[in-house]
Amino acid sequence: MQTQISHFATSSLLSNRIQFPSFFRTVPSDAFQSRGLAQLVLHFGWTWIGLLAIDNAYGQQGIQIVKRDILNAGACVAFTETIISSRQDRNAPHIAQVVKDSTATAVVIFSTDVDLTFVLDEMLRQNxxxxxxxxxxxWAASSFWSLNKYSRLLFGTIGFALPGGRMPGFGDFLNKINPSMVVGNQYIKIFWEQVFGCKFKDRTSPEVPSNSTIKECTGQExxxxxQSNFNDVSSLRATYNVYLAVYAVAKALSDLGTCKKGDGPFANRICANIENFTPWQLLYYMTKLCLNMPDGRQLFFDExxxxxxxxxxxxxxxxxxxxLQQVKVGSYDTSITTGNIFTINNSLIQWGTGHHGVPVSVCSPSCPPGFRKAAIEGQPLCCVQCIPCSSGEIANHTDSLQCTKCPWDMWTNxxxxxxxxxxxxxxSNEDKLGTTLMATGISSSLIPVGIFAxxxxxxxxxxxRANNYSLSCLLLVSLSLCFLCSLVFIGYPQYEMCLLRQVTFGIVFALCVSCILAKTIMVVIAFKATRPGSQLRHLTRPRVSYFIVNSCIFIQIFLCIMWLTFSPPFLEYKSESNSGVLIIQCNEGSPLAFWSMLGYLGLLASISFIVAFLARRLPDRFNEAKFITFSMLAFLSVWVSYIPASLSSRGKYMVAMEIFAIQSSTxxxxxxxxxxxxFIIVFRPNMNSREKLMAKQKNLSN
Structure with missing residues (x-):
């Protein structure tokens, strides 16, 4: 089981310790790179990404990990294309067309530089x-990309590259190479001629032609x-990993050779023999290796x-x-135990897309506040449509998934x-409608006062004297109060005002209509009392009319007291679901009590109307019954019209409707x-005489 160490094998399959128990490498597994590339893509907010990979284990495994992490983060893949290495054109025309037609700006590429050149050439042709x-x-550090023809296409590319490092003495070693060396002599001579622009003597032609402008190479240059790419050791990446591989093996051999007898790591605390060790002994030291690098990092191998x-x-x-040149703008270091393993300086990045700032790569534009995202049928989740929030709902941040309903007392901007x-x-009394009604009520209340005067x-x-002077004065006072009671309906509906407004209206109007009813009854009694032998003469006294007024008012007051006791009006905030208006109004508490109060007024008015109508032909000295009939007819017409109008209105317009009914009926x-x-008193004073009135009464009797 020979120990193996690679400086460029990145396949994640090689991390399988069962299949490859003695394999080591100085480059990370592609699994780490794929996760890092996915994090890089998501760092810039790209959610619509194209994927391109070579059709081997390196490309397919790497791109699948990138795809998995992108999808897990909620982003989407616009396309996944494969560079087919078995085809002469590498499937480049199709790939270039897909990339060109796609709306995805960001494209992740897992490929070798040789195979990728076919695709890049085709992209240049298709612009x-x-x-x-x-x-x-x-392919991040490939020398192919130094060619000028790719600069326009690859400018702004960003990605991962293996880190370089300082190799002590390596620069001096390169500068000591000369044509006299035996190893690689022919290649060194070719390199030498290119660097110094000279020509070595050919053995078949020992002398350089005299007319040649090319100088002869001496080998002593x-x-x-x-300064050339050859001796520039500042950015060597793959070479540095070769150095690390050799250094790691050397360090493992050094540790094996410096083992102290009796203090070894193997059975019976023995040490390995540096001149005759077994592969598994070297493998042990490789697994325990820990190198401190000049740049401060450590090289060790995990399980x-x-x-x-x-x-x-x-x-x-x-x-x-x-x-083209590569500029380091960040790092991805999984060995960091504290802090962020992913760091990047956005200000150092130059983009080649012509955009100011970070390019955008999304399937659909972000939904601004006030809109919610909704999926488009048959499209990936990243392809959405922006739907405005419904009335009364908001979305206060970009790309909201749903709208939030406003509280009951609030509405959307x-x-x-x-x-x-x-x-x-x-x-409100500051509202034009409220100001108009208030002015009308105050000015109208002065008319009965003027008539009273x-x-x-x-x-x-x-x-x-013929029209019951005291009762007429009381009626004029009540009419003035009727106009003024409309004012309690204007302004902010405070709790106290809610209690008083309808009660005030009901009692004042009950007083007014009671006075008219009393006048009507008194007209009938006065006519009956004039007949010989009538027993009704004692009923013509003023106290009878006052009794009628007090009795009628007492019933209304009783109804109002019962209303305020058991179900009083209260302040109500009424918010309709599809409106940005919060209606502040007085809830009448008990609709039955309200309509009973209003119905009682209608009953009094109806009785007055009926009695006056029946008595309209009586020989009254001033035809008072006819005037009462017309007044009650107008009064009832106003309030009958008010009922459907109030039911079809809301808010301040319902209140205004009631005020209008109050003032119109008054x-x-x-x-x-x-x-x-x-009119007779002021403009026809000659008619205001006893003779005229008696003559009129006589005419009516006849």
């Missing part, structure tokens, strides 16, 4: 541009006086015979002379990337009940 090549170490996986991350850049408080809706001034006139009472009287 494939805008791609980023991710290299495996097998010094390589130290020229599979593999060294620590260390790679340089290199970027292919153009030198000032226009030639126009970009749908964060929730904002909903617009509060209530009938007229009645006070002309209280001794027949028209005022105006109908003011106009029908008092405008005709005021």
């Amino acid at each position: 494939v541009t805008g791609k980023v090549w991710i290299t495996s170490e097998s 010094s390589l130290m006086s020229v 599979n015979g593999d060294p620590p996986a260390v790679y340089d991350i290199v970027n292919w850049q153009l030198s000032p002379e226009g030639k 126009p970009a749908q990337d964060h929730c904002v408080p909903k617009t509060q809706e209530f009938l 007229i009645f006070i001034r002309y209280r001794t006139t027949p028209i005022v 105006w109908s009472l003011v106009i029908c009940m008092f405008f005709p009287k005021c």
Whole structure:
């Protein structure tokens, strides 16, 4: 079982200790490289990657590990193509066409340099541009790429390369080579002529022609006086691994030879004989090897015979002379126990795709905030469509998988990337509608006050006296309060206001309608009392009308007290699912109580209307029953219209509808009940006399 050590065999199959128990190498297994390349690809955010590999164990095993790690990370593979080494063209035309047509910008390549040249030549012919090549170490350091024709295609390439290192004395050794050496003499002479531009004498033609411009090589020229790729030892990678392999074996032999007798590692503590050792003894020292390298790293072999996986991350850049050169931009070192094994300096990288910054390689553009990703049927998971979030939902980061619903009191901003408080809706006194209704209510309340003033001034006139002066004054006060009670519906609906607004409206309107009902009844009683022998004369006194008013109001107050006791109104925040508006309103608590209160007003108005309608032809001195009939008809019409209108409106418009109904119904009472009287009092004073009224009453009796 001979110990073997390789400086360039990277196949992961060689890590199988059962099949290869004595195999060692100074280069990492491809398994490490593949995982590192996958991490490199994902580092730049590339999620749509093309894969290209040679059809041997090196290429296929390496690319499968890359593919597995890419898919496990959530990225996708755009295509996987194979360089067929058995074909003369290596399948290059097909590969170049696939790469050119693909939307993937990043392409990972596992191949040898010789086979890859066929593909690159074909890409040059098809003018494939805008791609980023991710290299495996097998072709990263190839001398083929120094050719100028590949510079435009390979500029910006990034990938892994085996690390180089300092080999003490190796530069001096190369500079001492001369044509006098026996080994490789013919090759050295060819090299010598190319480096120094001279010509050695040919034995068949001992003299150089006199007309030749080529000087004769003497063999005494010094390589130290020229700079060439030959004696440049600053970036030797494969050579350095040969050096490490030899050094490792030498160190193992040194450890074997320096074993102290009686302190050996084998049975009975014996040592191996340096002049006659067995292969398994050397194998033991190889497994225990630990070399401290000049660059500070250590070389040792794990249980599979593999060294620590260390790679340089290199970027292919153009030198000032226009030639490709490899620039180290990072490292991948699995021997690091603390910190990140993957480091890269993005600022050092030059990209050849014409992009400013890191190129993009995605199947679909990122979905911005406000959108969610959705898979496209029949396409890889990385190929998605961006669907805007529904109303009331947000996505506050890029490439959201789902939208998040806003809280009940919040709504989405126009970009749908964060929730904002909903617009509060209530009938504000700063709102145009609220300001208009408030101004209308205040100004309208002054009209009954003005009429009240007229009645006070002309209280001794027949028209005022004939229309129950005290009850009319009470009615005017209640009408003014009806206008003012609409103001409690305007503004932020605080809890106290919610309790009072409907109750205030119900009681004030009950007072108003009760006064009209009392006037209606008093008109009928007054007519009946004028008949001879009538027993109703004592009912014409003012206290009867006050009793009617108080009785009617008492019932309304009782209904309101019961309402406030058992199911009072309360402040409510109403948020509709498809609206960015938060409605702040007063919930009436008990709909039954609200409609009972409103229905009671309707009952009083209906009784007044019926009684007034039946008494419209009575010989009243000023036809009061007809005016009451018209006023109650208008009043009931307004509130009957209000019912369907309120059910079809919401928010501040529902409140505005009720205020409009309050003010409209109050105006109908003011106009029908008092405008005709005021017109006669102010503009027809001649009609405001006892003779005229008595004549009118006589005409009505006839």
